[in-house]
Amino acid sequence: MDKPGTTGRVIPALDRAREIKPCPLGAGESCCRVCAMGPCRVTESGKGARVGVCGATPDTIAARNLCRMIAAGTAAHSDHAREVVQTFCAVARGTAPGFELCDREKLSRLAAQLGCGKAEDPAVLAREVGKLFLGEFGRQEGELALAALAPPRRLERWRRLGLVPRGIDREVVESLHRTHMGVDQEALHLLHQGTRTALADGWGGSVIATAVRDVLFGTPRPVRSRVDLGVLKPDCVNIVVHGHEPLLPEVLVRLAADGEMTARARAVGAAGVNIAGMCCTANEILMRHDVPVASHFLQQELAIITGAVELMLVDVQCVMQGLAAVAACYHTRLVTTSEKARIKGARHVEFSPATALDTARELLYAAIDNFPNRRRVDIPPQAVELVTGFGQESIRHALGGRFRGSYRMLNENIINGWIRGVAGVVGCTNPRAASGASHGVLVRELVANDVLVLVTGCAALACARDGLLVPEAADSAGPGLREVCEALGIPPVLHCGSCVDNSRILMMAAEMVRAGGLGEDLSDLPVAGCAPEWMSEKALAVGQYFIGSGISVGLGVYFPGADSKEFAAQVFEGLTQDYGAAWFFEPDPQALARKILAHIEEKRRALGI
Ligand code: BF8
Ligand code: SF4
Structure with a gap:
């Protein structure tokens, strides 16, 4: 391809990543560019300034940067959710002729759950649900109604810490305000706001987007297809x-x-x-x-x-x-x-x-x-089979049929040790990591050690290309997980949808708490999350809402701001005290798998199982 551009050629991202060295500023070190007295690059040790022109310390700058990235990620997920709800409302009003309310059963369930009345007419019900959902974006005070979907213990903890989001838009705006020059300057206080904003994404925007799309287009059920x-x-x-x-x-x-x-x-x-x-x-x-x-x-x-x-x-x-x-x-x-x-x-x-x-x-x-x-066509021949369509409803179904299905069965398999725990592997593919190859290495190790894996986003597609999303992949699972997968006819790696559908993983974890036997809070579960090849700010929002919900998350590639020891101590340890979960960083997929396995075993020990 010969097209003029900055490099004189048109080359795909993988080659561009080789040509462009990652900027050494801003990744591990604290780099601030929120005002025109900077940009300031500060460090806690070695050569260089210890504080910015305004006196900002490395941990504050790192926390401010992370909070801004979380706000951007939350804005992206939630603005997407708003778009879907607006279409949903148009369908309910009868002004969107290309669409219909496909899963009316889910609509009724949602309406009942949210206290939106019992109207017989689905359009009336949809108008009520749509109104409540739209209200979640602009709520100025009080609590996000959807926060009530979390287990009571978690909600109590959020209330104690002042972390229950108000409106989705309000949290994003407040994060941008607090990170403006000269406002919030204490790292932990900033991190809590980052968490509140992320929770507005996880339990707010993402839950809304998933629920509404299920009603509009159908709640997923397991189906086979192909990828590549x-x-x-x-x-x-x-x-x-x-x-x-x-x-x-x-x-x-x-x-x-x-x-x-x-x-x-x-x-x-x-x-x-x-x-x-x-x-x-x-x-x-x-x-x-x-x-x-x-x-x-x-x-x-x-x-x-x-x-x-x-x-x-x-x-x-x-x-x-x-x-x-x-x-x-x-x-x-x-x-x-x-x-x-x-x-x-x-x-x-x-x-x-x-x-x-x-x-x-x-x-x-x-x-x-x-x-x-068309001119020359050259399609690589490979296309790999996969099974998809897992969410809280279809997994419940797989666990024993539509009426008898219960997360109790999953919990029992975890308690008796056939399944050691559950890991969510989510996020992107990144040429600065292994361009998608980390996922296979990581997930194979988890599955071989009897960990059930839930995947979303591009991580899911990378796993699918690796042949991990078919029931036959149970052959490479440990003996316990293999037995369970064979009995249920499911793959050991369950595809749960898009990035916004990480809300499905939250809902499944909440179901596990409700089913009993594994503690009373999400932080008691032998469950961990990770994004080995993250690249988007949305992945940081997802990670932070999992942590705020009590589920620890491992990050690959790099951890922004981690060269600040004070900031690192907060995000990798300090948060545990408040949330019962924290971040961990590990760019090597094998080592990441080992850290997840160790975390799961630690949770099992604490539960006495
Ligand atoms: O939201 S996994 S590369 S496509 S950010 Fe983007 Fe990352 Fe893919 Fe979907 Ni999610
Ligand atoms: Fe530098 Fe402070 Fe301005 Fe940031 S806010 S660019 S640290 S002077």
Whole structure:
């Protein structure tokens, strides 16, 4: 590819990561650029300033930076949630013709849980639930209503520490205020605000996004599909849907199956229309419609390089700007669809709930019309099987059927030691780590030691490419976990959805506490989380809400600000005193697995099991 750019060539992210050395400032050391007396780089030892021009110390700067990153991550998840709720409200009002209330049973359950009344008419019920959800964003005082979903012990602890979020937007704004120059200057106080903000993401925005999408598009059940670039079809019009908001992709998937589209595709010499997902949009439509996955975050540009993608649709989050330059070398049309995000060089076709059907049709036509413009096509052949569709409902079902299913059975298997514990492996793929390869090493070690693994986001897709998301993977599990998986017919690594669906893991952990036998708080459970190849601020928000909920989390790649010993002492130890959980840092996936296993065994000992 010869395209002018900063390097004179268009190269994918993996090569760019080799060309660009990571900035030595800001990673381990405390670097502050929140005011124009700086930027200030400060350090606790060795050469360099001990404090910034304003007198800020390294631990304060590190905590301030982390708090800002958490606020950005929370804003991303929660603004996505807002978008979904607004569409949900439009459906309830009857002004979004491309959508319907698909899982009405879940809607009734939600309404009952939230005290939203018992109206017979699903549209009325949806209006009530939508109103309550929208209220969670702008609440100024009091407690986030959804915090009540946490086990009572946890809620008490949050109340004691002043950590129950008020409104989602309020916590994000307050985090930005407190981290402005000259406001909150005590590291632990800042970290608590980071936690309150993250809890507004985990128990607020993310729970809302997951619940509403389940009602709109269906609650996932186990289905089989395939992952990797080999899912692109040489003889079909290929459309890749990339980003995070599954609203337009849902309509697109439905319309693409229409006979009219197949006929139109045949008229230009293609066998039909093939849709494949990328990143978290992939996880969404995979979970609900078994739509195959082109791949995870790091492969977005490579999908275009196959020469077989007629159209790539992108909305928000984790969309590389480099896509535009790569697409310009091929016939691929890159289209942005969110009012919030544009890319120079991409066409913009805006999504709106009222016109989604027409927009989806227009985009399908554009993709089909682009098929004859193909040049050389080179699709790598590999595509790996996976089973997906696990959430609190489907796992309950797998544990004994719709009516008899109970998390008690999972707890009993943990108590009797067949399963040692549960690990959530989440987050991104990062060329500064192993570009997705850490996950296989880490997860194989966990599974071999009888740890049930729950995966989401790009971590899930990396595990799927590694062949870990099929029941047959139980062959490599330890004897106890293997027996349980074989009896239930489930893989040892359960795909729980997109990053926002980490809320499903929270809900499952809450179910485990409710089922009894493993303590009374989330911090008692033999459970840990990790993000071995994180890259996005959202991963830090997720980690912090798990920790604030009592579940310790391991981070790979690097830990921002960890060169400040005072800050490191807080995040790696001090938080345990308040939350019953803390961060740990380990870039080596084998060593990370060992730390998770040790943590699980420690929790088991404390429970006396
Ligand atoms: O929200 S795992 S690279 S796609 S941030 Fe992004 Fe990371 Fe993938 Fe989804 Ni999550
Ligand atoms: Fe430097 Fe303080 Fe300004 Fe930060 S807030 S840039 S440490 S002077």
